[in-house]
């Protein structure tokens with residue numbers, strides 16, 4: 001480690017996770033979701049690793065994220081589905097990015113942009129099936145799909161598919177959404193569209209709801225080796241967590257029984273003890289809300305985090321175990337190697353593993369390795 005904080009990203013794990021999920025799920029197409037800087041792992045290196053693992057589509061939320069992948073030379077099929085009112089459809093169409101469209105206004109805007117550019121925009125229509133975020137309401141399907149079909153007939157748009165997203169609330173809610181999505185596919189066909197791609201499932205439904213698989217699944221959390229379930233961890237799903245958040249002890253201090261620790265004295269030493277200072281804080285993504293149960297590994301042994309997590313640092317009670325400045329600290333990683341998991345940190349902070357990995361801050365350098373290949377550093381540096 002060159003500095004006192006880093007996130008080590010195992011790209012071999014990402015590739016293997018995609019291969020494993022593809023074998024289990026078996027859809028014709030697999031989209032790797034690399035939005036939000038690849039859930040904090042680095043969108044470009046993760047996208048490359050996922051494509052090497054057999055993903056044939058990439059998915060991001062917005063056009064800027066998609067353009068960044070294109071700027072890095074990634075030319076795989078790519079879908080962006082969340083647009084502000086001024087989103088640059090021209091740039092997306094020019095870069096060959098599929099637009100996920102959620103309204104008649106967006107369909108018109110895409111067709112206008114295509115005609116301005118003298119090109120055909122490739123689009124996928126997002127259908128609302130119960131999540132109540134973006135997506136076309138069922139009452140408007142006939143109108144919006146009909147409009148898209150009309151633009152397809154005059155070579156402004158190519159409607160490649162329809163998609164939606166599940167609420168992951170209950171089996172009954174998923175079933176209702178699957179039924180609604182089926183009506184949406186029928187509505188698209190009735191509008192005269194030939195639907196090549198239909199996709200509804202993200203990692204959770206892709207694994208546990210075969211009826212939601214259709215021709216493609218959109219895999220996010222699973223490719224990073226994290227479980228979307230509270231009743232199955234990464235290992236139970238055959239996945240390897242790709243991110244390890246590491247640091248080094250910056251200071252060691254003896255404190256007497258009764259000593260207050262960090263802001264607000266949320267914790268006081270019950271007996272004389274030794275504290276290790278870890279130079280990572282909420283600016284780096286360590287949740288300030290982390291309470292009981294948050295642990296780190298120092299020199300291969302787990303110790304509790306004590307007191308308030310501050311912006312740049314937090315404290316660990318190492319008791320009587322020998323710890324010195326410079327010793328390695330693992331905040332979370334692959335629990336198979338004896339370190340805390342992102343899910344455990346999520347539980348300790350009242351959140352989920354998605355939030356823990358995605359929030360790792362820009363101040364933490366990402367170092368890319370391929371543990372299986374044993375190469376140490378695969379791509380080096382920042383994405």
Ligand SMILES: Cc1ncc(COP(=O)(O)O)c(C=O)c1O
Nearest residue numbers: 033165202203218219220221222
């Ligand atoms: C529309 C959409 N599809 C797929 C995903 C991937 O979900 P997951 O990370 O649970 O696989 C997300 C992530 O939130 C999403 O917003």
